[in-house]
Amino acid sequence: MKWTASSVAELGDLWGEGLSASEIAERMGLTKGAIIGKADRLNLPRRPSPIRKRTSNVVPLNPHLPATELPHEPTGCRWIEGDVLAGPWRYCQAHQKAKSSYCNHHHQRCYRRVSEVEHEVAQ
């Protein structure tokens, strides 16, 4: 993985939005280790402890679903919201786009990212 100016900027944006390293890794198609290593070299502020976040934040990530209806088995979109390693996390579960594991929104998000990266690599 060669970091480009735009991928570094994207990392900074996602990091600034408060996404976990594993979420950023998934969205950028990189390993969690690569994200953490780069964030460290960029001196980005450290993430708050996910353990503290879990005790203080019990609000469901998808406001359309009540917390009591949050099975971890995917029944719709398989986009993972949250931090799989540090928890809490869940699948998006919105209606899947035809022939996709994701809902319309996440399908576009996922596949646009990949094509952007390929574009950068080709340059």
Ligand SMILES: [Zn+2]
């Ligand atoms: Zn989704």
